[in-house]
Amino acid sequence: MVAITGLSALFILLVLGLPVAFAMAISGSIGLLMVGGMPMLSGILETVPFSTANSYEMITIPMFLLMAELVIVSGVADDLFTAASKWVGRVPGGLAMATAVAGAGFGAISGSSTAAAATLSSTSIPAMLRQGYDPKLAGGVVAISGTLAMMIPPSIALVVFGIIGDVSIGALLIGGIIPGLLVTLTIILTVLALVTLDPSSAPAGRAYSMREKLASLKVSGPMIVLFAAVTGTIYLGIATPTEAAAIGAFGALVLAFFSGKLTLKALTRSLVRAGHATAMILMIILCAHIFGTFFTLTQITQDLVHWVGELQVSRWVIIALILFGYIILGCFMDQFAILILTVPVVLPVVVSLGFDPIWFGILAVVTAEVGMVTPPMGLNVFVVSRYTGRPLGEVFAGVMPHVVSHLILIAILTAFPSIILWLPSHMNY
Amino acid sequence: MVHDKEPRNILDRIDRALVLFSAACMFIIMLIVIADVLLRYALHMPLAWSYDVISLYLMVGMFFFAISDTLRVGGHVGIDVFQPYLPSTVRHVGEAIGYLAAAFLTGMMAQLAFFRGLSAWQNEEMLSGAYLWPTWIAQVPVVVGTAMIALRCLLLAATHVRDIFDKSRADADMTTPSLEEPI
Amino acid sequence: LAAAGAARAEEITLRVADSFPAGHYVVEHGTKPWMEEITRATNGKVQFKYYPAEQLGKSKDMLKLTQSGVTDIGYVAPAFVTDKLPLSTVAELPESFSTSCEGTLAYWQLVKPGGFLDQKEISPAGMRALWTLVLPPYQLYMAREPITSINVTQGKKLRTTGAAKELTVRKLGAVPVQIPTPDVMEALSRGTVDGMLFPHSSITSYDLTRYVKSATVGENLGSFVITYMISKRKWDALPDDVKAAIDQAADKINRNACSKTDQDDSRDMERIKATGVEFVTLSAADKAKLREDVAGVSTEWAANLDKRRLPGTQTLEAFRKALEQKPQ
Numbered sequence: 001m002v003a004i005t006g007l008s009a010l011f012i013l014l015v016l017g018l019p020v021a022f023a024m025a026i027s028g029s030i031g032l033l034m035v036g037g038m039p040m041l042s043g044i045l046e047t048v049p050f051s052t053a054n055s056y057e058m059i060t061i062p063m064f065l066l067m068a069e070l071v072i073v074s075g076v077a078d079d080l081f082t083a084a085s086k087w088v089g090r091v092p093g094g095l096a097m098a099t100a101v102a103g104a105g106f107g108a109i110s111g112s113s114t115a116a117a118a119t120l121s122s123t124s125i126p127a128m129l130r131q132g133y134d135p136k137l138a139g140g141v142v143a144i145s146g147t148l149a150m151m152i153p154p155s156i157a158l159v160v161f162g163i164i165g166d167v168s169i170g171a172l173l174i175g176g177i178i179p180g181l182l183v184t185l186t187i188i189l190t191v192l193a194l195v196t197l198d199p200s201s202a203p204a205g206r207a208y209s210m211r212e213k214l215a216s217l218k219v220s221g222p223m224i225v226l227f228a229a230v231t232g233t234i235y236l237g238i239a240t241p242t243e244a245a246a247i248g249a250f251g252a253l254v255l256a257f258f259s260g261k262l263t264l265k266a267l268t269r270s271l272v273r274a275g276h277a278t279a280m281i282l283m284i285i286l287c288a289h290i291f292g293t294f295f296t297l298t299q300i301t302q303d304l305v306h307w308v309g310e311l312q313v314s315r316w317v318i319i320a321l322i323l324f325g326y327i328i329l330g331c332f333m334d335q336f337a338i339l340i341l342t343v344p345v346v347l348p349v350v351v352s353l354g355f356d357p358i359w360f361g362i363l364a365v366v367t368a369e370v371g372m373v374t375p376p377m378g379l380n381v382f383v384v385s386r387y388t389g390r391p392l393g394e395v396f397a398g399v400m401p402h403v404v405s406h407l408i409l410i411a412i413l414t415a416f417p418s419i420i421l422w423l424p425s426h427m428n429y
Numbered sequence: 430m431v432h433d434k435e436p437r438n439i440l441d442r443i444d445r446a447l448v449l450f451s452a453a454c455m456f457i458i459m460l461i462v463i464a465d466v467l468l469r470y471a472l473h474m475p476l477a478w479s480y481d482v483i484s485l486y487l488m489v490g491m492f493f494f495a496i497s498d499t500l501r502v503g504g505h506v507g508i509d510v511f512q513p514y515l516p517s518t519v520r521h522v523g524e525a526i527g528y529l530a531a532a533f534l535t536g537m538m539a540q541l542a543f544f545r546g547l548s549a550w551q552n553e554e555m556l557s558g559a560y561l562w563p564t565w566i567a568q569v570p571v572v573v574g575t576a577m578i579a580l581r582c583l584l585l586a587a588t589h590v591r592d593i594f595d596k597s598r599a600d601a602d603m604t605t606p607s608l609e610e611p612i
Numbered sequence: 613l614a615a616a617g618a619a620r621a622e623e624i625t626l627r628v629a630d631s632f633p634a635g636h637y638v639v640e641h642g643t644k645p646w647m648e649e650i651t652r653a654t655n656g657k658v659q660f661k662y663y664p665a666e667q668l669g670k671s672k673d674m675l676k677l678t679q680s681g682v683t684d685i686g687y688v689a690p691a692f693v694t695d696k697l698p699l700s701t702v703a704e705l706p707e708s709f710s711t712s713c714e715g716t717l718a719y720w721q722l723v724k725p726g727g728f729l730d731q732k733e734i735s736p737a738g739m740r741a742l743w744t745l746v747l748p749p750y751q752l753y754m755a756r757e758p759i760t761s762i763n764v765t766q767g768k769k770l771r772t773t774g775a776a777k778e779l780t781v782r783k784l785g786a787v788p789v790q791i792p793t794p795d796v797m798e799a800l801s802r803g804t805v806d807g808m809l810f811p812h813s814s815i816t817s818y819d820l821t822r823y824v825k826s827a828t829v830g831e832n833l834g835s836f837v838i839t840y841m842i843s844k845r846k847w848d849a850l851p852d853d854v855k856a857a858i859d860q861a862a863d864k865i866n867r868n869a870c871s872k873t874d875q876d877d878s879r880d881m882e883r884i885k886a887t888g889v890e891f892v893t894l895s896a897a898d899k900a901k902l903r904e905d906v907a908g909v910s911t912e913w914a915a916n917l918d919k920r921r922l923p924g925t926q927t928l929e930a931f932r933k934a935l936e937q938k939p940q
């Protein structure tokens with residue numbers, strides 16, 4: 001009864017459009033009042049806010065966000081698409097494939113999906129439209145390629161999953177590499193299929209000489225250095241993920257400095273924007289703790305784990321149901337809010353069924369990626385539509401084929417856990 | 430872009446100033462961690478104070494000095510796909526109640542943090558690691574940040590109350606968080 | 613049926629919260645036996661709802677969460693609340709005890725209701741200790757080098773936690789590095805640290821045998837204190853027979869927990885040894901040098917507290933006296 005009251009309050013407040021964090025704090029507090037009165041509520045409200053921020057590992061989140069902002073300032077991201085298009089631009093659909101490659105490259109130095117979508121929108125869409133691409137195809141491939149930043153390390157989504165689920169952040173980040181490359185490949189294959197079905201949707205571009213191609217590679221220099229500074233140091237154990245994040249932010253600062261675009265104003269702006277995004281994520285984590293404590297006191301989590309354990313269905317059916325639930329939630333909710341809200345309840349169930357938490361973390365984030373581009377709330381689609389002035393419906397339609405192929409990839413990653421777990425298992429040697 | 434919203438009133442100005450403190454904390458965190466790693470490898474001398482200073486003061490400052498400004502620019506995400514389908518009165522009454530409750534809770538957080546800091550100050554409480562760190566200082570950003578966000582929630586609640594009665598402004602005044610935050 | 617109803621009406625359910633993962637030895641040797649003992653001694657009148665693994669909050673918040681009634685009984689580690697219970701970390705100093713039971717039984721004399729620490733800071737914090745466990749003293753573990761002499765630590769990076777052990781690491785001529793326990797494996801395998809102060813049991817429970825080369829035996833380089841506490845407000849509301857049962861259980865549980873922990877310690881050492889880790893008994897000269905090196909740790913700890921007008925030296929003396937008396 002108490003649990004139902006709390007959940008109903010949460011649901012109503014979310015539908016009203018209150019910030020997710022407030023909705024969780026308010027409904028959780030109502031629940032705590034019902035369970036233990038004012039002393040209990042004030043015990044939680046006194047400890048949780050401070051404890052949430054008073055954490056060393058948490059600095060990974062602002063550092064990765066700052067890195068993303070500074071990479072944008074440096075302008076390196078803009079050159080990625082140009083370089084990629086010189087290599088594959090001549091193939092039919094080549095520019096769309098170059099967009100996926102640039103998305104992966106950007107993802108290797110930034111953990112922010114919407115930043116990736118925004119950057120790609122400003123460079124690749126105009127180029128594709130100039131060459132006579134179907135706007136639907138162009139917008140779709142940009143929106144989906146932006147999500148690669150969420151998967152390929154550095155990834156803020158994986159860090160958040162690690163912090164919430166108490167899973168090794170290093171292993172999660174390294175685990176994101178192979179699935180990230182597979183997502184890139186999936187996007188390219190989807191483009192290939194679309195172009196084969198309708199050759200007029202993506203005319204081939206001009207050819208470039210080998211000299212031009214090689215010259216374009218100079219952009220990859222700073223990119224590789226930055227990727228090595230973060231993912232390389234984590235893989236080799238030179239630094240902890242926390243330290244690697246700060247190294248990444250600092251590397252991006254150096255990059256921005258040498259690009260000549262780093263003014264004091266640009267730096268402050270980057271810091272403030274990263275601060276806003278950090279505050280948003282940490283505020284949800286804070287308020288989820290309030291709601292989570294209430295939820296724990298009602299013993300629903302424990303009962304759920306027990307109940308699922310008693311079910312006479314295959315554990316694969318349960319995983320499929322959970323991922324399906326994530327896709328549905330992804331239609332309406334912010335990806336971080338989904339992870340923070342559900343992981344504390346879902347992860348114990350998944351682990352009790354004998355699944356690997358690293359594997360599940362990667363799957364949850366790939367699934368969250370899909371939510372970035374599904375209607376009605378698809379953050380990356382909004383960004384692409386806003387930056388290009390193309391109608392929302394067109395971009396949503398353009399991204400649909402990618403959603404379908406993403407779902408196929410999710411099924412493959414679910415069925416063969418070793419694809420995800422192979423690389424992290426080689427970290428310790 | 431939402432970030433370019435100019436400060437319009439006293440609350441805005443305070444938040445805008447606080448978020449600069451937050452930015453400074455973030456920048457200093459980055460520098461300390463870099464220095465820590467460098468010193469560890471170059472001189473075998475990691476900074477003994479970095480862990481405590483970052484987690485006790487800088488992270489707390491970075492987060493709490495930014496929370497209210499984040500609400501100002503609409504950075505706290507919500508679900509707004511259902512809002513267009515709600516009758517405007519229902520929406521504004523609901524949000525008014527919601528923000529009022531949020532103001533109450535964040536105000537309570539501020540008050541509790543204030544008394545926690547006060548008692549830590551009076552009892553000269555220290556966190557003892559390699560050095561002694563006074564714990565009351567860490568409560569300052571908590572009090573300031575949660576008090577500011579409480580005031581801002583009150584302001585938002587008041588805006589919605591006004592919009593319940595003033596239909597002409599009800600549809601124009603979107604206080605719902607924007608979706609343009611970089612993630 | 614009426615009788616059953618009456619019994620149920622009298623039933624008291626207490627929430628117990630800690631931060632240990634499922635199956636942790638502290639829970640198996642202490643927390644669970646304690647709950648079972650209380651339920652048994654009260655003929656089922658007292659029942660428990662147990663919230664492990666930080667379900668109700670982080671370990672550093674457990675004191676506050678117990679004071680405010682979020683949980684009735686909470687795991688309080690003084691090391692995590694040095695601002696609130698600075699004196700109670702006394703048993704974490706490198707003093708002269710080499711088993712969990714020696715440390716536990718002596719420390720209990722200080723934290724038990726009416727004891728020195730109870731009077732000085734536990735009772736003033738509105739709390740009451742129910743039972744305690746002082747872990748077997750930490751040993752020096754090196755990742756790559758054999759411990760040929762105590763000089764092996766010079767200039768090395770040693771992972772540690774807590775104020776006293778940090779001081780100890782400095783006295784050993786090494787650099788203290790703070791790393792959360794789950795990250796220690798990574799830190800060892802990549803050389804982020806060269807070694808650590810660790811209890812044998814954590815080597816096996818965190819599966820670190822592959823990453824360490826050698827360790828000392830029978831030294832005391834500090835320890836870790838675990839207590840379970842109830843708020844006085846909750847305590848005062850309990851009926852007298854329940855209070856009596858809880859008071860009586862303390863001694864039994866303390867002994868059960870520490871002796872099983874000591875047994876585990878020997879068993880863990882054998883297991884670790886079987887994987888090829890070398891256990892080194894320091895030479896008499898090295899032992900003396902080590903004692904001399906760390907002797908300053910306790911006095912420095914006490915002096916720092918004295919400076920803050922807290923009875924540091926008095927606490928240290930009380931603990932040393934309790935150790936000498938060897939409570940049976």
Ligand code: NA
Pocket residue numbers: 106107108109110111112148149150151152153154155
């Ligand atoms: Na990324």
Ligand code: NA
Pocket residue numbers: 330331332333370371372373374375376377378379
């Ligand atoms: Na969506």
